[in-house]
Amino acid sequence: MRTSPPRRKATFQSETEPEDQEYMRLAIEWSKKGMENGNLGPIGAVVVRDGQVLGQGHNRCQADLDITAHGEMVAIRDGIKNTGCLEGLQGATLYTTAQPCPMCYTACHWAGIKRIVYSLSCQDTYAIGAEFGFNDAALYEDLQRPEQHRAIPQQQLLREEALPVLLHWSREASLVAGRRCP
Numbered sequence: 001m002r003t004s005p006p007r008r009k010a011t012f013q014s015e016t017e018p019e020d021q022e023y024m025r026l027a028i029e030w031s032k033k034g035m036e037n038g039n040l041g042p043i044g045a046v047v048v049r050d051g052q053v054l055g056q057g058h059n060r061c062q063a064d065l066d067i068t069a070h071g072e073m074v075a076i077r078d079g080i081k082n083t084g085c086l087e088g089l090q091g092a093t094l095y096t097t098a099q100p101c102p103m104c105y106t107a108c109h110w111a112g113i114k115r116i117v118y119s120l121s122c123q124d125t126y127a128i129g130a131e132f133g134f135n136d137a138a139l140y141e142d143l144q145r146p147e148q149h150r151a152i153p154q155q156q157l158l159r160e161e162a163l164p165v166l167l168h169w170s171r172e173a174s175l176v177a178g179r180r181c182p
């Protein structure tokens with residue numbers, strides 16, 4: 001079950017820190033591992049807080065037949081598993097070899113990641129991987145449109161039947177909130 005999305009004001013940090021290069025190089029090493037043994041997982045990512053690597057990995061879509069297994073998602077899943085709780089990555093920095101797609105950006109939001117450092121831009125990945133569907137900039141643009149004008153139409157149905165489940169959850173939410181990090 002989801003936790004509440006973090007409510008915080010982002011603090012933009014225009015300059016990178018010296019240790020950022022160290023962690024980005026670790027992410028690049030993961031991207032290289034992702035290409036070993038024909039795995040075709042060229043994006044690596046690591047999640048770091050207070051000098052500790054909490055999660056790491058590379059794109060595993062092909063290896064796991066999982067369309068959501070982008071490098072960032074793999075690193076976040078690894079970090080949450082390692083910390084043992086959904087809030088375990090609060091305040092951490094994500095280092096990724098490619099600028100996150102909207103799915104991975106949203107995962108960062110839910111995980112409480114405070115900063116994202118990337119190597120290759122959306123333009124870089126589009127220039128090299130457009131024929132394979134890499135066009136994250138278009139996805140970000142799509143999300144700016146009203147929902148009825150997006151690439152994938154959205155239609156609402158059976159709200160009254162689904163609503164009781166969410167209301168049930170809201171009554172149980174305090175129990176979920178009580179499951180804090182060990």
Ligand SMILES: [Zn+2]
Binds near residue numbers: 070071100101103105
């Ligand atoms: Zn992604």
